[in-house]
Amino acid sequence: DAGVIQSPRHEVTEMGQEVTLRCKPISGHDYLFWYRQTMMRGLELLIYFNNNVPIDDSGMPEDRFSAKMPNASFSTLKIQPSEPRDSAVYFCASSFSQGALNTEAFFGQGTRLTVV
Amino acid sequence: AQKVTQAQTEISVVEKEDVTLDCVYETRDTTYYLFWYKQPPSGELVFLIRRNSFDEQNEISGRYSWNFQKSTSSFNFTITASQVVDSAVYFCALSGSNTGNQFYFGTGTSLTVIP
Numbered sequence: 001d002a003g004v005i006q007s008p009r010h011e012v013t014e015m016g017q018e019v020t021l022r023c024k025p026i027s028g029h030d031y032l033f034w035y036r037q038t039m040m041r042g043l044e045l046l047i048y049f050n051n052n053v054p055i056d057d058s059g060m061p062e063d064r065f066s067a068k069m070p071n072a073s074f075s076t077l078k079i080q081p082s083e084p085r086d087s088a089v090y091f092c093a094s095s096f097s098q099g100a101l102n103t104e105a106f107f108g109q110g111t112r113l114t115v116v
Numbered sequence: 117a118q119k120v121t122q123a124q125t126e127i128s129v130v131e132k133e134d135v136t137l138d139c140v141y142e143t144r145d146t147t148y149y150l151f152w153y154k155q156p157p158s159g160e161l162v163f164l165i166r167r168n169s170f171d172e173q174n175e176i177s178g179r180y181s182w183n184f185q186k187s188t189s190s191f192n193f194t195i196t197a198s199q200v201v202d203s204a205v206y207f208c209a210l211s212g213s214n215t216g217n218q219f220y221f222g223t224g225t226s227l228t229v230i231p
Contacts (some may be wrong), residue, residue: 033219042221050217055218
């Protein structure tokens with residue numbers, strides 16, 4: 001497997017524009033996580049899915065953020081409208097459940113978002 | 117509540133020194149996993165190890181070793197004979213059976229190995 005694939009790797013956009021980040025999890029994984037990493041706040045969980053269903057979106061900063069997982073092999077994180085404070089590295093990760101627990105999460109390369 | 121604490125924000129060592137990265141966790145789960153990840157300067161997050169809460173045996177992999185002690189809720193990571201390539205941010209994480217299977221990450225320890 002190629003691992004978790006994120007696109008784009010880098011995104012520079014102007015304030016107010018819509019940004020869509022994409023993620024392809026590892027085949028067979030039933031959990032998908034979106035994280036945001038900044039120097040100030042570290043690694044933050046934004047939202048995660050189990051079998052394509054959102055389980056916890058309490059980490060989503062505000063209504064400008066939305067995430068979808070239309071099928072087991074694809075997820076998007078959308079920011080509309082984007083603001084400079086959204087600049088960060090966004091990671092997607094996937095894992096599979098083994099009994100009552102998740103195994104390790106495998107991370108994509110991340111999308112470095114810069115909003116100017 | 118689930119919580120992972122990495123009290124060491126930054127550590128610098130000279131090459132070939134041994135270094136231990138501390139991780140203390142809190143959980144109400146009786147069944148859980150603990151993890152260590154490495155984030156090198158290139159930015160990706162690399163999985164290093166997973167440890168089941170029922171298995172307190174220490175583990176060694178090359179220059180890396182992990183010490184899991186439930187009595188002190190710690191899962192420490194030791195690098196022996198450090199190398200410049202070990203310079204990275206290291207994250208400890210926890211995932212429990214009763215908290216939706218999400219991962220709780222510590223704030224990371226930045227390790228710099230000086231040649």
